[in-house]
Amino acid sequence: MATESVAFPAALPISRPVVDRLHEWVTTVDHKRLGILYIGYALVFLCIGGIEATIMRVQLMVPHNDLVSPQVFNRLFTMHGTTMIFFVAMPIVFGFANYMLPLMLGARDMAFPRLNAFSFWLTAFGGLLLYFSLLGASGLYGAGNAPDVGWFAYAPLTSQTFSRGHSTDFWTLSLLVSGIGSIGTAVNILTTILCVRCPGMTLGKMPMFAWLILVMAFLVLLCVGPLTAAQIMLTIDRYLGGHFFDVQAGGSAVVWMHFFWIFGHPEVYVLVMPAFAIVSEIIPVFSRKGLFGYPFMVAAGLAIGFLAMSVWAHHMFTVGMSSSANTFFVMTTMAIGVPTGIKIFNWLATMWGGRIHFRVPMLFCLGFLFQFLIAGLTGIMLSAAPFDWQLGNSYFVVAHFHYVIVGGILFAVFGAFYYWFPKMSGWMLSETLGRLHFVLFLIGFHLTFDFMHIPGLLGMPRRIYTYEPGRGWDIWNLIVTAGVVFQGAAILVFVGGLAWAFFRRKSAGNDPWDAWTLEWATSSPPASYNFATIPVVRSRRPLWDLKHPDDPDWKYEQ
């Protein structure tokens, strides 16, 4: 292998004052540091959101439990949902996109480094605003409280009549602010991919990661705008006496649902596209084969992005739309399963005949594949309107989307963490602890979310704070809560693994996985300028070409 490293002087002498180093982090415009800030910030909120979920599960463990009051339970599920979507999932995928994109594209930074920092801090302050509601929601009178309108905040719950104080406003403002941050990041990502690729990297030679992140950023551009618009309207209603969602004055509560879900459904694809992107990088490397069907993967990604904009009202079958609207959204929702299926088959075909290395990143990706498939199947079940009339707003739906977000997206993100942590820090994570993390999380995940489908089928509605005994839900709820213990333990092992890596400092080298994309061509962690000389590429796997000059990819690629 021709990539023996030339040691650069260590970037930062460790002995500088803490204040100086902190100042550097706060004022940084380096995409790698901002990426790490995004990821670190998301992990903190993951713990907060996880604690909220744990409290809810303990409350629901047995019937007639009174650990929390109904009011507190409402706040818990609102904060849990909002936190996990806006301040965990989005920042963490933005973090990986931020960190990896310029490296994979052979660039020195994002297209607009200062916009990048601006966007991160907007997102960060959005999260702080949401949690500041605990102190500030009632103003200076009495104790504050958190928003309690649910993460999709249907009208008229959000009107001044039903939501006194400022809790809903903190929710609105935090989403407005972080939404503007997301738009900034999306603009930056799109511009980076289109304008700062290294010489030779045509669109058709980009890593699949870049393609799918491109689709994600485009979806963010199109879908966060409606959310922002809806939040502005809600604020007009609440503070200027507007009537957008005021049924008494001719307004419509259903319009809010449409506006929210025009954001809300593409948002799912905003989150899952990066998961696809991660898996499309990891599976080939650990199967020792190039990605199968690259052009079809790109086309399927674009098709999903296109269809994603036309499926939103499948969240609203139970509202009572016209039969033609129902039919349209049933069809589009089922159609989106086709390109997704293409992707799953292509990942399988990538592994087929490969020499699969079952390292921790690959394990998480295999978990992703299996679980995302099941999540997609329950999704197709729910996409049939009559089925949805029966099970909409039940725990079946809760189980379905947690299967997507935890079983799919979070597994892929953990895979990404184990895959790229050596690049980000220069240290290896423990393989043993990683496997333990995987196994515990897999057991916990399946205990919780497999069994959560059943009380849903038995008629248990979501968002209830407690239930009567003897409806057949008791044992299932107990099992679901038992899974939380394993998930919590897995997270502790994960944190332990990070600490192990930090104290052991087992050097990772530039290219611990013998991978093929450009981020592995530079040092770990990369210098602030990423590449001393801007690379020139001729194929989709530039490092393969370099390692096998006798048999380079560019001889065969179209």
Next chain:
Amino acid sequence: MNASPMTMTAGELKWELPTRGRVGMFCLIAAESSIFVIFVVAYIFYIGKSLSGPMPREALEVPIFFTICLLSSSLTIHRAVKALRRADLRRFSRWWLATIALGATFLYGTAREWQRLIYEVGLTISTNLFGTTYYSLVGLHGFHVVVGLILLSAVMAFTWLGSVRHEHAYRVDVLSLYWHFVDAVWVVVFTVVYIIGR
């Protein structure tokens, strides 16, 4: 890191990518468009759904003159950018000032219309659904005009201070894209509010 792992000599590779400023601005315009689409959809959906007056037909007068002002400012800003590309600074600052004047005139028109609506017709944002949707849609557009005017004025100030030169034509051009967008949105808002909705 090896300094030259990738120099596998792709020969004399001709490598040109789209410029960042334009692509970034088009992305921003896409995001802004999706915000406007939602407000326009809300406006159209709520046409005729107000439970009490005043109704659009009795309240609105078509602002033809001010519309002409705003739309012609697209032309003047185009002339300004062209002049700067030719390094004709005198023409540039004249056309640029004309753009600002036309934009400000439009804003004045909106202000007068709102004053009339509030004090004579008695229509505020909380009067009825028409008021809510009208003020928010026209207001959102007006907000974009204000932002545009601030940016245009900043460029004007820099021009008078002598720091806008020929080589800044590209950046000024990117800013002009935003202004064209604001004008184009007005075409939609005008059609929806003053033609379809009236």
